[in-house]
Amino acid sequence: MTRDVRQAPAVRYAPTDDVDFVIVGAGAAGGVVARELARSGFRVLVLEQGPYLRESDFKHDELLVGEGHQLTNIPSLQPQTFRATADDKATRRDYLIYGRMVGGGSVHFTANYWRLHEEDFIERTRYGSVPGAALEDWPIRYAELEPYYSRAEWELGVSGIAGANPFDPPRSRPYPLPPLPIKPSGVLMEIGARKLGWHPAPAPLAIISKSYRGRSGCQHCGFCESFGCEWKAKSSTLATMIPEAERTGRCEIRPNSYVRRIQTDSRGRVTGVVYFDAQKREVMQRAKAVVVCANGAETPRLLLMSASNQFPNGLANSSGVVGKHLMFNGGAFAGALFEHEVNGYKSVQVSRYVQDHYRLDPKHGIVGGGGIDMRFDWYPISFAMEALPTDAPRWGADFKKMVREYFTRTAYALAHTTQLPQEASTITLDPELKDAWGLPAIRTTFTEHPNDMKLYQFFLERNLELLNAAGATRTWAFSIDAPWQVHLLGTCRMGNDPKSSVVDKFHRAHDVPNLFIVDGSSFVTCGTGQPTMTIQALAFRAAEAIAGFAKRGEIRG
């Protein structure tokens, strides 16, 4: 790891400094909240369990980000367990993948940047009670979040064309940057989608197509998904919010700081956090308020680890819903071979998408919907390992021949869909397994709702239809039984009723007035597709509200 000394943090807080805010997690949400609160004049300390990497640490090296876990959670240090239902015994399985570094998942994400639509916030109203699903409306509506979607686009740097997708919800501003150039897969998508009467549009991406706010535009090297951007063209919080927060002189980013507990006093107010530093020494950091932005798995885990006599079920968990309603978004995936060179490995993964099936016609009897993009998100190793048709030879001369013929001529259709919230899908503390710091491992309990499987099947069929319409010489489906393990959502849902939700509509914990939770865990439903933009819009909105509470003396309650 290298540190650029010119970017050394401008401020250092002592553990005894009663900082205004400790933020747990420097990811997609934490980076935004840190920058916004620091710019509002507050003293902010961000504790990040992962390292502080720089662009010079990023390499086009599949082994480093895969086997080496350079940018993500490290299973050998933080093992996990999994079980399908609460009746099963959980077994060792590293089920969840999440960013573990300054910048979090915004560093390695594909940068698909979709707004949710109006109806995503009111699915309970739309569908009523769905058996087996804990469907609820959000306590906010799209219109309340719209200004913050626009802010996220302009503050972070997002490329796209307003109005190109006829299903896009209303917006107050155009995109700040034009879309990235169409790729061969985008051309094929336009051909196929238009043939089917769909409405393909340039995919909005949190990757800058031209110079923007001191960063240079995308150079099309192709290493976006799973990788960090050496060019700073991907608008991660590492490239945008974090340096701006540090430049205020009021924000310290403290990496390699793994929070194990949120401390409370006899009045039930947060007084600070206990974390392990890089040498695994325990440090108590005082704070006037804490904002947890640790992601949909680590956030509920931290609350559950912070149980006390006063909060026996875990901090902020009088409702009992901390850790429940885990969602990932669903999906379906299919591949296709084309006659000519597609060269999907060049440039960003996605250049076109469709949202014609964002809300399925009731005649299908399926709740929710999804969007589809055409992409190529393989690299040489992963391609040879997994990208070929499932009935293709897996080794030997025929295998090698196929990998060589297919690598430059394939494109894939990926659907991103609804997944219903269920009370039984949870993040809990494993009662036995511990991590390298002696803390309880994350235990995931998850089984899809039957509706989800119907939805995946529907979209698998649309994917194949699309690829065939695009002129594929061969298409193949991937199994819909392998669930996604990213997009960690819903585990501290927001709501107006303290009995059934963890935070209120401004992300303040119902039970603890100076504790805020802002990340994917706040989602009430998972929405129809890509969640990162909504996580960041919520973060801008929450930070504004929190700054207002602090300025008006309404934090400590």
Place this chain on the structure above:
Amino acid sequence: MSHATDPVRSRRDFIALLGTTASTAWLATIWPPAIADAREAGDAASQGQAPRYRALTKQQAEDFGAVADRIIPRDDAPGARDVGVVFFADHLLATFSPARKPEFDQALAALNEAARKHVPDAGSFASLTPTQQDETLRSIETTDAFNLLRSITISGYFSHPSHRGNRDQAGWKAIGFQDRMSWTSPFGYYDQPDVMARLMPWRRA
């Protein structure tokens, strides 16, 4: 691939030669595809040592090399061992994934057990003919053991060359991948202006 150019035997020959006076540059002229292994051997020889593995035994190196060459055999592009996949495996198990060494040991043990089941007097998988090796692999191709060996072979063939596989980017060249920091449009066939004009008439409208 003919048995006559079996890289296991050839590498043994190299090592013998390297112990005397040969340079890897000279060896490369007589058998270019083996340059990767030869370089490793040459580095060791220049230090007066037999090529040393940090994680693998010599027998494991032979058996793994043999199976890797059946998973990615040589065609008009190099085979697995030609690009240094054995050294990659050694590097992987010594650095990134030492915890997987027991799993790797078990996989090779399972491989040799299958080899002996197929050819009762076989000393090891490496000692079988390529045909016998393929038949052995078919008998275990759905097992975790095989999947691990396959995964390491593929990783070594296509990994960043800094990990000692994919020598001279031969694996990348074989599939048409180029590692660059920058590309410009058009990226392929379909996004060329004249092709787009033909395939996407609505863009002109």
